[in-house]
Structure formats: C-alpha cells, structure tokens
Amino acid sequence: MHEDYYEEKLDPNLAALLPEGLRVEKVAAFQVSKPRFIGDIGLRGFFQLYKKAKRIIREEQIDFLYIPIPSFYVALLGRWLHFSTGVKYGIDYIDPWVHHFAGSDRMFSRHWFSTKLSSFLEPIAVKRASLITGVAEGYYGGVKDRNPHLLEKAVFGAMPYGGEMIDYQKVNTLSIEPYLFRRNEKFQLVYAGAMLPKAYGPLEQIFKVIADHPQQFSDLEIHFIGTGKLANDSNSFNIKPIAKKFGLWKTVVFEYPQRIPYLDVLIHLRAADGIFILGSTEPHYTPSKVYQGVMSGKPVFAVLHQESQALKVLQQARAGVVIAFDGEAGLDTISENFSATFEQYRKFVKEFSTEQVDIGAFEQYSAYAVTRQLASLIDLAVEKNS
Template identity: 30%
Template sequence: MKNLLIISPYFPPVNAADMQRVRMSLPYFASNGWNVEVVMVDEQYTDIQIDPLLLQSISSDIKIHKVKALNKRWTSKLGLGSIALRSLWFYWHKVNRLLKDGKFDLIYFSTTQFPVCILGAYWKKKFGIPYVIDMQDPWHSDYYQDKPRTQQPSKYWFSYRLNKYLEPIAIKNADGLISVSEGYIDDLKNRYSVIKNIPSAVITFGAFEPDLSIARENQTRFVSLLDARFINIVYTGRGGADMHQAIIPVFEALKKGLSDRENTFYSRLKFYFIGTSYAPAGEGKPSILPLAQQYGIADHVVEITDRISYYHTLLTLQQANGLFIPGSDNPQYTASKIYPYLLTQKPLLAVFNKKSSAIPILREYGVKHVYDYESVTGININDFFSELNTNNSESPLYNQEAIKKYSAQQMTVNQCLFFNQVLNRELKVKNKDSKY
C-alpha cells in the first residue's frame, strides 16, 4: 500500500464545492492500493456553511488532521480573507511534522484555495516528496480582465496580482496535474514550458450514489422551498452574469409561452435559482432575478441567493418536476455539479457554451435536452416544457455504461492510476540521475 497525504482546506462538515472530489473518493482509495490521510482547516475558522450530515459519508477509519487559521475578523482588515492565506503558516507547521514522522509517497492538493499549493514546492525540496495539484478551476486567469467592475469578484485587483505571483511557484515544481477541464491543463502547459512533459489527466467529479440515501433518510430536517401549486424547475448553484447567455433563450421561450393566453400551461411554470451567491447569508445580490425582470417574467422566477446545505440541495432536486443547468460563457466551465442532477433522474434541460466538456458527457448519459446557447431554439426549449406537461412522473433512462464510467468509484480508480503514473515517472527520473 502506498500513502497519500491530501491537502483540502475546506472539508466536511464544511459545505464547500471544492472538497467534494476528495469526500466522494475516500471510500475507494484503499481498494486501489492507497492509504490516505487528510489535512483540513478546523471548521471553526471558516465562514462557509456547516453541514454535519456530510460526515455520515466519511468512514471513521480515515485519519483527519485539523489545522488552525488566523482570525478573519483581523486579517480581512488587511485584505486577507482567504482561508488559504490565513492557514498557510499552520499548514506549513503541521505538515512538516507529518512528513518528518511518517512515510508518505505523494502529496495531493485538491482544492480551489490555491495559495496553499505553494507549500508543495517547499515540501518537495525539503522531504523529496512529489506532489499533484487538482485544478478544479483556473488559478491565475485573465477571464475578468475585460469585464466591468460590477462583474469582477471582490478584491479582484489584489487577487489577480497575487495569483500571478504565486501560481508559477506551485505549478513549475508540480509532478502532475489533474483537472476537470483539458483547457485548464493546456493553458498551464502553454504558460510554463517546464511542465510540458509532466503527467496530466482530465478527471471529472463523479456521481456518488450513497448521498441520495443520506438525503432521503434525513428529509424531515429540511423545509421544502418549492410551491406545490406550480410545475417547478430547479437550478442550484452559483449565478452570475456569465450565465446569462445560457439563461436568456429559456426566459425568451417562457415569455413567449406566457403571451399565449389560451395556453394556461406556461402560467404554471416556475423557475428556482437557489444558492446563487457566495456572499454571507442575507448579503447576496441577485444576479438572475434582474434578468427575469427585464423579460417581464419575474412572477415565474424565484432567486434565493443564500446557499443551502448539500443534502437540502439533493432533496430539492428530487422534489422538483424538472431541472435546469445553465453554463457559463467561459468555454472551460465544466459544471461538476451535473452529477447530482443526473443521480435524481429528473427531466433535465442543460444549456452551455458549445465548447464546454459538459455537453458530450450529458449526451453520453443520454440526456435528451442538451444544447449550446448559440444554436438552441425556442422549439427545443418548448419540447422540454411539453415533456414536463405530458410525462411529469416519467424518469429518463440513462446509459448504464455512462453511469458506471462517471461514477465516483471509477473516478477514484482513475485518480489512483494517475498517482501510480506520477510515482513511476519519478522513479525513472531518479534512476536516470543516479547513473550520472
């Protein structure tokens, strides 16, 4: 058995999207030849929503180490609110001890809190342990450079320059890259020629069936957010102006349908956009409802900016009559959230950038209504609406081979094969160097 040390600042019971890959992989690492330990930031130092039910999916025999972080109330005054920056020194101290006292073959950074990844270069130099970075999102990116300030993330000026400085420290010394998007890897290898030949792999998030059982077993804990008088179509996840191009064709079709006074079906449709802001509860600004207001359909659109817990999300998806996934105008956006939607086996409408990798995956599953926002038509969207009207209780039949291929279990197999590839390459390099 080989030993893997996973660095994941956000981890259960914290309800953060970037820990889901590790959480869903934990049950399967050992059967693929890897013992794992996780180093997380103690949840008391985070300001992300806590979901204790997430702990039910984690075996008690997994060793979890917790580190502290600087108090955000003080560091935010200096513009340092990131959990990665606030925990950096504590990670350095804790992992130094772990690497000194224990035998680890590989370090795996699986997080979007990227600044912590710079420690990989230090640990590699000090202890000779290779490391892999999981690029779930871009780290340093020019995407927002030409966007208006209202569309840029908070403190963008500072984070852009910090990321530009930190990214090469971590990436140039990495021994392998995993990503949810081929585009992310291509960008990095084009930017840093020194990593051109290191192992890399595109591995999406997987579908984790046990989560549905946990959600159903605890459904009495949650209040329904949907109005039973309507045909409810649900999207849960972040919003933003970058998704407007995918949403506009749907709103246009809904507006046209509502204008037909003789067809009362459209008046029964209601869209829900839930958890659209990363801001603290009660402080999020709507990014979808203003678009609905422009189209005069605000009575049929509900936007809840506050995030809800992961299992509340799963239950809400199961309670819906239909599901909608709008993609970003960024072609590299993959929407790893597609797998919980697929697990519910509800009628699904997805509209993405035509270059998004989500489109072929959804089509491979057998999802009928998958489009890109440049070519989707009102007829396409009305076909989806019509199916909700005539086959409201009928579940889609998905390709069983695709279900297996994109399961969390298979995604873990892919990760472990990749880890083995990284170690084999390191061994060859060391053997080659020893000859000289």
C-alpha cells in the same frame, strides 16, 4: 483546517458521508482580523498546515502530496514542502487560478490586483509539480501554456467530480424537508450551484423567450439555489437583476443566493419536477451537475455548448432533453429552439421513468471510477519523476 476557523456555515451531515475509519487531521488558523484584512482560510492557516504536513510527511514517509485549489494559496505548500522534504506533489484545479474577470483590465481595481497576484504566484507553486489535474482540461490548459517546462516533467489529467449513489440513499435517512420552496401546482425546475462566468448570455436568451411567451410558461417556476456572488450572503443576487429586466422575478424566476448544505441541495432536487442544467459559451463544462441531477431521479433539461462532454453523456444516458449551441456565435440557436424544445421536455417528464436511464453512461464519473483514475495518475506522476 479545524471547523472552528471557517467563516461559512458548517454542514455537520457531511461528516456522516465519510467512510468509517477515515483519518482526518485538523489544524488551527489565525482568526479573521477586524477590520477584515485577510479572510481566505488557506492564507490564515497556511503556516499551521505547513508545519503539520511537514511532520506527517517526515514521520510517515509520505510519497505524494495532492492539493486541491481553491484556496489558491495552499498550492504554494506543495513547492515549499517539496523543497523541505523532497515529497512529490500535485495540484487539482477545481477552479482556474489565473483568471481574467470582467474588470481585470481596469488598473488598480480589485480584479486587476487579483489577476496580477495569481499570475505571479502560480508559476512559483507549479514549478516542481509532478501532477496537474482539473475537472476538465479547460481548467488547467492555461497552466501548460504559461509553464511549458511542465510538459516534460508533469503528468496532466482531466478528472471530473465523481457522484456517489450512497449520498442519495443517505438523504432518505435524514429528517430534512425542502425549505426554500414548497410543492404546488406549478411546473418546478431547480438549478443548483454557482453560475459560470460565461453562462449569462445563454440565460438572457432563455429569459427573453419565456417573457415573450407568457401563456406557454405561465405555470413554470425556476428556482436558482446557491447562485449568489458571495457564499454566505443571502442578498448577493446574480439572477434577480436579469429576471427583473425581463419581468419574471417572483413569477417564474426565484433565486436563493446563499449556498446551502450539500445534502439539503439533494433534498431540493428531489422535491422538483425536473433539474435545469445551464452550461456556458465555453465548451469545457463537465458532467458533474448532470450526474448529480440524474442520480436525484429527476429528468434533466439542459442548455449546453455543443462540444460539452456533459451533452454527450446526457444523451447517451437518455436522462433528459438538451438544447445544444455553438458558443457566443450560436446564442440565437437557444432563442430559436427553446420554446419548442421545452414542450418536448414537458412530454419527456410525463413519460419519464428512472428505469429508462442508462446509468452505465455515467460509470466513468462515479466516485469509485474517478478515484481509480486519480490513483493511476498519481502512479504515473511518481514513476515519471522518480
């Protein structure tokens, strides 16, 4: 979609990260109506995307169409374009589509309608798909359960986000300074990115320990960036109410709900003493944030499900300290071990050197390796459905 039609704040620096000579096609979209009836960019530009994609597929003999979601509505383009052109297509589940939110069981609520609509549209979109991917199997596992016919005709593959060291090198060429917080005498950690739906239980355990040991954590600051309910709302706090509940707001815990540009995130990671990674009570947490934290050159403190792939990679890389817990049943493990483990982490930070990190442990999550994996999956999907 053309950038003029997005509601979110744009990040022009991202364009500088694209390879030279990369061809980018853009289409228009319908403007957001007043009152705001349809806001989703994928829905507002759906027909424009279809028209241009159909022309390119036919004129240039495109073999495969790969559609990342969200926006979830654009997944329907695959089925429609397959019908009109015969092109094979795949869908990448960056987020699960059919998702039961808190409140989904309350009839006629917003979440109820959302779950019903996604349950209706997803089978239509994936019916002729040749490839289904996601950052971890947990993101698309339900697709196989709901659409068992895909097991015979489609290829499935877990493919986490890749990290690119060039991005961090690019940061050094930009005149961007951290603006959400300033360096001081405190021990500062940064958590950057959205909160996972089932990460609040572990977070409450952590906040409770910090509140119960005010002397031990008197010098600690944790800065949560981009954790709000809405990407562009600076007041859509998710962390603040929990921090206030434990008396930590604006003393230990700080939240900046609004999303900030990608390169700005990297600047703030580099400005901190360490990176805070928080998983959830579900095991399918991928190493993408861990990889990002390690490439920032900062030691990582992580609280992760014991079956998380991120835990194993972080330990192999010798890049941080981890508390592992066993889902909902193991939340007490966090409160029992947090205080002592955090002191281990302080010592780890003092002795930390980037030279001790085994970056090879992350090789499979590099942008190059992940792209190679995607190319192999597409080849398999085309061959299986030829």
